[in-house]
Amino acid sequence: VSIEKFIEGIPKIELHLHIEGTFEPELMFKIAKRNNKEIKYSTVDELKSAYSFNNLQEFLDIYYAGANVLIEEQDFYDLTWAYLTKVHTQNLVHTEIFFDPQTHTDRGISFDTVIKGIHRALEDGREKLGITYKLILSFLRHLDEASAFETLHQALPYKKWISGVGLDSSEVGNPPSKFERVFTKAKEEGFITVAHAGEEGPAEYIWEAVNLLKVTRIDHGNRCLEDDRLVKLLADLQIPLTLCPLSNLELKVIDDLKKYPLPEMIDKGLLVTINSDDPAYFGGYMNENYIGIAQALNLSKKQITELVKNSFKASWLSDKEKEKKI
Numbered sequence: 568v569s570i571e572k573f574i575e576g577i578p579k580i581e582l583h584l585h586i587e588g589t590f591e592p593e594l595m596f597k598i599a600k601r602n603n604k605e606i607k608y609s610t611v612d613e614l615k616s617a618y619s620f621n622n623l624q625e626f627l628d629i630y631y632a633g634a635n636v637l638i639e640e641q642d643f644y645d646l647t648w649a650y651l652t653k654v655h656t657q658n659l660v661h662t663e664i665f666f667d668p669q670t671h672t673d674r675g676i677s678f679d680t681v682i683k684g685i686h687r688a689l690e691d692g693r694e695k696l697g698i699t700y701k702l703i704l705s706f707l708r709h710l711d712e713a714s715a716f717e718t719l720h721q722a723l724p725y726k727k728w729i730s731g732v733g734l735d736s737s738e739v740g741n742p743p744s745k746f747e748r749v750f751t752k753a754k755e756e757g758f759i760t761v762a763h764a765g766e767e768g769p770a771e772y773i774w775e776a777v778n779l780l781k782v783t784r785i786d787h788g789n790r791c792l793e794d795d796r797l798v799k800l801l802a803d804l805q806i807p808l809t810l811c812p813l814s815n816l817e818l819k820v821i822d823d824l825k826k827y828p829l830p831e832m833i834d835k836g837l838l839v840t841i842n843s844d845d846p847a848y849f850g851g852y853m854n855e856n857y858i859g860i861a862q863a864l865n866l867s868k869k870q871i872t873e874l875v876k877n878s879f880k881a882s883w884l885s886d887k888e889k890e891k892k893i
């Protein structure tokens with residue numbers, strides 16, 4: 568079979584996905600209408616034509632604006648359910664997804680509304696579609712430490728639904744060190760930690776994520792390649808990188824998929840995984856990310872299989888759960 572068919576058929580795992588980044592324009596218009604919320608654009612096509620970004624911040628501005636129409640628990644359910652039914656058609660068997668509570672609580676939506684809708688859809692996905700999941704609460708790094716602490720406190724009653732905490736949003740100028748105390752507290756409460764680092768920010772931010780936030784994975788991490796000592800550390804400790812090829816292309820982290828440094832990362836012993844980040848905005852879910860990178864770099868089926876195995880290894884599934892999926 569062709570590499571494309573091979574990719575479509577192989578059971579896959581996603582480790583870097585923002586649920587707010589799966590908000591497709593059609594659903595956005597539908598939910599906006601029922602909530603009597605305005606969208607700046609009058610048609611789906613007009614909205615889609617605004618999806619052209621020169622950097623992370625230009626994307627974030629549009630991404631947060633899109634999330635504004637989410638009000639009711641059912642909206643968060645519908646958003647999550649739409650993602651799950653989509654990736655079910657792509658043979659996704661497990662997903663570890665981020666949600667950004669502050670994007671909603673800052674607009675007066677309660678934490679409970681957000682998590683109840685998302686959790687109910689995730690449970691339905693597990694029962695009806697066979698997709699297992701972990702949920703990761705991600706703090707917005709452009710907001711202050713106090714806001715992150717408040718969010719962590721709101722999450723404590725829902726501990727059993729949340730496996731870990733992460734860090735996303737505007738990277739440059741908001742280093743991991745800003746959230747060291749929040750992450751220390753989160754770890755004390757039993758959460759696993761991850762952080763976006765080295766997407767636009769420097770290698771130094773990856774060091775901080777490892778040393779101060781004690782992360783088990785780095786989200787993106789592209790810029791680790793600028794620091795040989797850091798690469799050696801990540802390789803020695805097998806700290807996974809959750810790479811997002813189409814996201815990197817759309818946000819100009821790289822200018823050509825053909826130049827994606829995946830071969831170099833693999834050569835250096837890094838545990839790399841392929842993910843979609845914000846598929847509704849970047850032109851592709853898991854299959855499109857795998858196919859994009861496979862075509863650009865001429866990857867073999869064996870190499871694709873290795874990447875999928877890396878995702879199993881990097882996931883938070885127990886060994887027993889992994890066995891059931893293979």
Ligand code: ADE
Nearest residue numbers: 585735736737763844845
């Ligand atoms: N929030 C959603 N997608 C993100 C990304 N790629 N980087 C930082 N924050 C994000």
Ligand code: ZN
Nearest residue numbers: 585735786844
């Ligand atoms: Zn991300």
